[in-house]
Amino acid sequence: MTSSPSHPPASINKPSIYLSLFLLSSATLAFEINLIRLFSVAQFYHFAFMIVSIALLGYGLSGTILAIFPALQSGKSSQTLGWLSLGTGVSILAAYLLTNWLPFDSYSLVVDRRQIFILALHYLALAVPFFFTGMALAILLAKYPAHAGTTYAVNLLGSATGCMIALIMPVFLGGEGMVTLSALLAGIAAFCAIGFQSVKNPLNLGALALLILTLLDLSLRLATHTGLAAFDLHISPYKSLSYALQYPGSKLITSQWNAFSRLDVLQSRGIHSVPGLSYRYLEPLPQLDGLTVDGDDLDPVIQPTTAPDFTAYLPASVAFQLHPLASTLVLEPRGGLDILTAFSQSTGRVTAVVSNPLIVTAAPVYADQRLLLHQETGRSFMQRTREQFDVILLSLISAFHPVQSGAYTLAEDYRYTVESFGEMLDHLTPGGVLVATRWLQDPPSEDLRLFALAVEAVEAKGGDPSQQVVAFRGYNTATILLKNGAFTPDEVNNLREFASQRAFDLTYVPGIRADETNLYNILPDSIYYHTYLNLLGSNPRQAFYDSYTYDVRPPTDDHPFFGHYFKWAQTPQILAEFGKAWMPFGGGGYFVILALLILAVLMAGFLILLPVGLWKLGTRDSPHAPSPFKLSFLIYFGVLGLAFLFVEIPLLQRFILYLGNPAYAVTAVLFTLLFFSGLGSQFSLRISLPLSLVALTLLILCIPLLLPFLFEWTLGIPLVARLLVTFIALAPLGFLMGIPFPAGIHRLPGEQDQIKPLDGEIAPRTDIPWIWAVNGATSVVSPILAALLALTFSFSVVFWLGAVCYAVALLTAWVFLHPHAIRRQVR
DSSP states (O other): OOOOTTTTTTOOOOOHHHHHHHHHHHHHHHHHHHHHHHHHHOHHHHHHHHHHHHHHHHHHHHHHHHHHHGGGOSOOHHHHHHHHHHHHHHHHHHHHHHEEEEEEEEGGGGTOOOHHHHHHHHHHHHHHEEEEEEEHHHHHHHHHHHHHHHHHEEEEEEEHHHHHHHHHTTTHHHHHHHHHHHHHHHHHHHHHHHHHHOOTTTHHHHHHHHHHHHHHHHHHHHSSSSSOOGGGGOOOSSSSHHHHHTTTTTTEEEEEEEEEEEEEEEOTOOOOOTOOOHHHHHOOOOEEEEETTTTTEEEEOTTTTOOOOGGSGGGGGOOOHHHTOOOOOEEETTTTTHHHHHHHHHOOOEEEEOOHHHHHHOOOGOOOEEEEEEEOOHHHHHOOOOOOOEEEEEEOOOOOOOOGTTTTTOOOOOTEEEEEEEHHHTEEEEEEEEEEEEEEOSSSSSHHHHHOOOOHHHHHTOOOOOHHHEEEEEESSEEEESSSSSSOOOHHHHHHHHHHHHHHHEEEEETOGGGSSSSOOSSOHHHHHHHHHHHHHHHSHHHHHHSSSSSSOOBTTOOOTTOOOOOOOGGGHHHHHHHHSSGGGGGGHHHHHHHHHHHHHHHHHHHHHHHHHHHHTTTTTOTTTOSOHHHHHHHHHHHHHHHHHHHHHHHHHHHHHHHHEEEEEHHHHHHHHHHHHHHHHHHHHGGGGGHHHHHHHHHHHHHHHHHHHHHHTTSSOOOOHHHHHHHHHHHHHHEEEEEHHHHHHTTTTTTTGOOTTTOOOOOOOSSHHHHHHHHHHHHHHHHHHHHHHHTTTTTHEEEHHHHHHHHHHHHHHIIIIGGOOOOOOOO
């Protein structure tokens, strides 16, 4: 169909509109990523998880409001976009200040009902910036559907740029400075939309005030590393950093940000954190500084003057009883406790692998000339090097978290997977040992999962775990030794003597007897010994896992959730204990996610059905009026909202392994998907929609099969090269994922008739805003559902469901869009 020259299609004829949308999209995405970082530091992971859902709620709500009030589309696009950009910038600052000054206390939720209202207030406040940005995009899509591809492309490319900003700028501005930078970008977007008009213009005055405030804060941060005091981040009183600073005389020495963490070093006479130390050590402990990452998991900082005598009473020192001349690899030693142990207990060389450069600058032990230091992830190092070691120490860097609380259920840890332990075995010399320590829980759970992990890693290599694994416990930690080869009788006797001298209880050694367990840290029953034996002797082992109280199956790279122990059989106990323990959300982390899913489904249904219900009320006198709300629209654009995040979220989590930390994974994966989705959107008119959906479905089905090979072949190459591989590997996927949404809008029945009348006014549309609401509302559900599916099954299952969603979109498009798919001739 060719448009009449006297009635040209409605178009965006000002490049400044696109520039404004680009900056607005950059600001919003940078703010969203930075909020995840801020809430991980200030609160706990639950809140970081909520941010994605909150952002998508704002987008979905914008479509609902526009569908209910289509008159909001009227007026000049430049003025509308300017006001929405200003609203975004102001609400970014206001939402951050509100949530920072009035924090939500998850520990008090079950005893203080006010926390429910505070949480609801946080949800609403944080959704507002995303609402304004979503409104801007929805209005442009509704007013200019013929240019939906370009509009959507600008939005995606701006969002991709926001990813890069969120990665680079925290190093210079910190997490708090990123808030003001995001607001500044939104203010500049307002100026780009309206131009520099009279200073008396209220919009101009507001944008100017916003720019002055944000520039003042950013200038202070660049000049003095300290911004306006109002923006200083308040950290939860339940974080390790807050507890440590309460000790008399404690003081914060330094606080630094990088792209993926905040590191604090503090000095206190009360820091004596030496996990696993035997109570047989009776001398005073040396005074230690402490460091926290994201305000939690306090770890001792070893000083050059620290006396090492106490290290002989640590569980890790057992390895050097077997290998006094050991060459040692220490993985993620944080403040350096395991490095000091290796230096003092052996005379061999010591290699340390640390992924966070802030830790290297904060802990003096890394300046020791005897240390061979590698700044990368342990998995990457092991893929790259062929070197073997007599001892590998897997440092304990997490604080104690009761498994009943569900704390860190969603935290992936690729150090504790069957594949990771297999790689460590490959890097042990014949007779070498891997040592790993975790917190002791009752009944056995965290320690039992570690034991099961060692057992299955040995079996995967064709070994005999009954002869290659040893386990013992102190009063609060459990330690396993995994040997490359069978333990000899002399080594077993040596282990028995070590445990006896330091009051450690054996839980498993080859040939263990019941009477040599439970001797020092005495329990009513030798439950750890019996449970370990039952696991080791079970056949099939799956029967043991199915019948056990907790889910203690060993994690894999496809399911790397070491902290997830929930089973539905625990439900009665969790409900009985709910609110009786001082834990986040009263305990039961899995139920928190489930409750969020139910809430998200209800909100999504409300956002989708409200415009439909109001339209039906308004047309009661015209029962035969054609409805703009088609079921086919709901299915097509709804499954697109589910599908995009069903692919994006498992990709983000899988690439944490490949790129080393969440910040690099988020930036690289999101940037690539958004950038190439923007290109796909721009070319959506020139590509067959059915063909692109077929290709997309097949590609997603192959991803779970292809990623392990890609990682195996390239994980050992330098980080810059891995970033390039990520960019190239995900480019086709991103390009195809950018096509279905704008292509669907282009093919809506009646879209070709949306032309610009001679008077310049455009008749407001209801269907496209509602489509935007549908897509946003289902996207609210998608990340929570994806997380639950990944926890319950695996990342592969989430990928496959994403492919199913795109297949449903293909069938729906073929039925309702294909007959109307008259290719437009665009001049």
